[in-house]
Amino acid sequence: MKSVVITKFDEFNDIDRLLMDKWEKLLSDSEVPEYNRSIITSSWKRCLAKKIDPLRKEADVIYSGDDLKEQQEKNQFLLEIASPYIDELFEYYSGQPTLVMLTDPKGIILKGIATSEAWAKVDPIRFVPGADWSEEASGTNAIGTAIIEGKPTQVFAAEHFCQGWHPWVCSAAPIRDPFTNQLLGVLDLTAEKRLVQAHDLHLITSQVRKIEHEIRNIISKQNLTLIENIMDIIHDPLVIFDAQGRITRYNSPALHLLRIQSGEFIQTLFGCSMNDIKDKSCTMKLSKHGQEWAVQFQPYKIDTRFMGGMALFRKITPSNTKFKQLSTTSLSLPASSTRYRFDQIITRNPKMKHVIQLAKKAAFSDKTLLITGESGVGKEVFAQSVHSLGPRNRFPFVSINCGAIQRDLLASELFGYAPGTFTGADPKGKKGKFELAHKGTLFLDEIGELPLEAQAYLLRVLEEQVVVPVGGSDPIQVDVRVIAATNRDLAQEVKNGNFREDLFYRLNVLHLEIPPLRERKEDIPLLVNHFLYSQKEKDQIQLIDTSALEKLMQYHWPGNVRQLKNVLDKAMFHDQDGCISEEDLPAEIIGSAKRCENKASDGDFRDKKHKLSNPVITKEMLTQTLKLTGGNISKTARLLQVSRTTIYRKMSKFGLLM
Template identity: 40%
Template sequence: MFFSIPTAKDILNCSFIHTSRKKTNIEKIKSEYFYPSSEKEIALLSQEVNEDASIETLIQIFNHHSVVIILDKNNDPIGSIAASQMIEYLHNSYNQLKAFYDTVIQTTDASVTVIDSDEHVCTWTGGAEKIFSVKKEEIIGQPITRFFDSNKLEILQTLHKGKSILRHHHQPRSDLFVLINSNPVYFNNRIIGAVVSETDVTNQVVLNEKLFNMSTEVHRLEQEVAKYKDFVDPFTTIKGKSAAIQKTIQLARKVCSVKSTVLILGESGVGKEVFAKAIHEASEKPKAPFISINCGAIPASLFESELFGYERGAFSGADQKGKKGKIELARGGTLFLDEIGEMPLEMQVKLLRVLQERKYYRIGGEKEIDVDFRVIAATNRDLKGLMNEGKFREDLYYRLNVVSLHIPPLRERREDIIELTHHFLNTFSISYSRPIHEFPKDIMLELLHYDWPGNIRELRNIAERLIVFATDGLIKQDYLPFSTTNTSFDTNQEPVSSASLEAHGETILTLQTEMNRFEKGLIKRALKIVNGNKLECARQLGITRATLYNRMNRLNLS
């Protein structure tokens, strides 16, 4: 039995050729077969070949000759094969191959189905009998469409379109989950059949749901235990094991032992405020205030009152009781100045004075107020470039830049993408009560190859998007808003502005509203496919009929 293409010598030495006449003289070999034939007849009935000749060569020779004489590398005869012996060899080879094939099919626990070009079932394993409750004797030799709906047969897609399927999830029944692999059978460059294997993964899905529920409970218990701990390292909230982020964390830890001013630099979305809060929590008392102010979000005319506060009656429209400023609210804690590069130039002078003297006045006030707070500033702008343009004061820059921390962008710490993705997916999966059965490798490769201009904030939003769309517990590549392999987009296209959206009547809705819209459309489409049969609709969606009715009532679907 050969699993590789045999040569003439292999066939001659095979145990199948029981009557092989191994002669050492060509004339003796010829006389054995052809005596008393003439030389002309012998030439017509025999053919000499080298021992390395392939089986295809031998078959072509047997179309015209009765005997093949095998020659070694020195052109000396080592034996002969007659047409009857060749038939015996091929017959035995076929029977041995069939014996191996039958044994493999009997040994596998998986469901394996083989159909020919006419869609007739050729192979049906015991695993297929268990999954589909159809006996081998009933289905072998019959069209597969006689037993199953052709629209639900992945194997027909493989047979007619040559479509291969790898690890595709399928739910043939409400209580059954299978994993499908399928390939076409090619012979002489045409498809002559198809093979599909289906592995029952119901137990894994059930265990995954149980694990999800246990993870949810463990997460809840961890939160409860954390309430009774005396100390929790605030830097554990910063995810990532890359050398770049770990170096930044180590520098931040060193800052916690003193109250020096810290300047955090990094692109938008890298987690500057997360670092600021970690430094604050690690260095201040448990109830110390953390006051954040976004310097780019407050109009210049209101900035001074927001920062310093005002006395009652300080200006027209002021609160009669007066108002404390952000600096006063941060007393004994931390004042976080986010986007410090956006602070109006005139306010930079006043902030510098507060940082130098640790004293200030409210607007309209006459009493000098002492301050005791730590300043942490952050920006995604190039402060040195702003200094050269005259948009940021040099003295304020050096006052803030006592200790600087640079947070690397996500594209420079790609090894952290996997941990961050699983962290966000787990968080939103628990939040939305949507267990995920599997996260495909091709989607993770897309995330790893993407450049992440929005950094961790963008990754978090995409993780939430994937959970929102994965209503069946399966995350698909179509849910990604980008593709690292798609180069067909127009790079010169202008981005759509808010004004443009409003002009076309489009508005941004809340996440829950968008989810309800999506779910309502999904249920309506499913009901249309099954002609309004709610029991069948629930089965196809993988939920109970009671759950379907509850969701239809909530979404006002009659």
């Protein structure tokens, strides 16, 4: 999109000076001067009462490394939903030194995205992930003040209580759970004060509304799935309630026992407080119609957020008057075993972004999904991400590689076997992958390797949702969402007689095709930076010089992302000085790059400086290098082996300079 036109406040310098006068008076008199923005004066009064240092020039970073990762994991639900909207907002301000930040409910920054220039400028004040920007810690600022005021807030220049934040203007809006009104976090847009725009606060508020709408949709679908799953397996009196304790659903035995109606509150019905039941499972006694009942309360949470729960009733009879607390194991939902989520997929490629959006839609469908793509593109990463986002994410994700198991054992792996079926096998029999994945997701990797006889059985299971273990006769009902993946052209395999046409159509209801790495080479610098960062030693930053990065960009990557990671792992092992060079790369990478160079030139590019001054320095390469060097132009120029002038010229060309 076109660059945003900066609309400054009228008489910018006069307003800036006026605010500075007000702040200096605050400093000299130790009392709040008259000012026409009550949201600011109220905040200043709180800051004075808290004895916050107005001369403060940097915030406290309270989380870093593993501690920061732990906080991010606790807020994974919000991060995953908000990330596309953060990217969208950042793209709107593309080319401007702005920062978009997401915090937790306390004002701790969880994630940020910014230009390299902006990162370099805010680093001294510690406006970075892990820093505490609550009002209590950092004085008047959009994040902290929005949390206290509970509404969108803009703080300009010397309206900030602390001197270190005066060069900035920030606009922030709280993100709330649309069902409970609980504060989930804050979305913030920050820029130098000279770049203030009249619509900044409106844009940030608009993005927050989109995030809250997405949260509402996801929670609604998850709640419906929770209710359906619970009602399917429980036949005793059962009541479902939301985060406020409002009864939303009940089964027939509960209606007969309690004579309840939707909309009543669990607190009124049982005379208990929500605090008694929202943090952990507990048991209470209830007398109804001359019968003693044990009521088991089981809370339900998404991440750490309390969503509601259920109350399950069991009769207390003379034979069990010493009632023991019901086992929560029988009520709890099995945990998923996935490692990957959508926000871990690194890309700038439009086609890849489109695939991610389709995958997110597919996450909320129960239809079979076929993921295709070359070996190493990340098909299982997508499969796990779909499961993690979808309503089955509290149930197992079970994976099986159809090409890695002996053909004669594949059926028993998928469908299980009955007791006594095989000599030397478990005499009790064994559950197959379908049973293990009940209520969850079964990922069939390399589905194209499945033998024809197993294909027929798989088709029947998909159509009937019933499995019969090998050697058995009793059908077992299963509820499984199937995701299949292959690097083969299944349509061609059907023509060749190697794959059943009816199974192909049954699997190919929803389809994702992941592009190979050679078709999204702009992602290579991003992936390189990610792999180097994730593998780095405690305090050692691993770098890569421009010559080595060029070679990686020129290679065709038949093994895709998996091969790229393998190459970098080997290069880091061979590297001696903390910076991967051309000499650390495998011979096939260098040889391929040389063939590329020979084709692309007639010997005109022998001069290294001439070669490096041509567009091989991409925007992504430059952005990542600037980030690695903290925005230091000299270090960036040395790393890329070009002049400072070239760096400035490239930054101007890519819109990284104002």
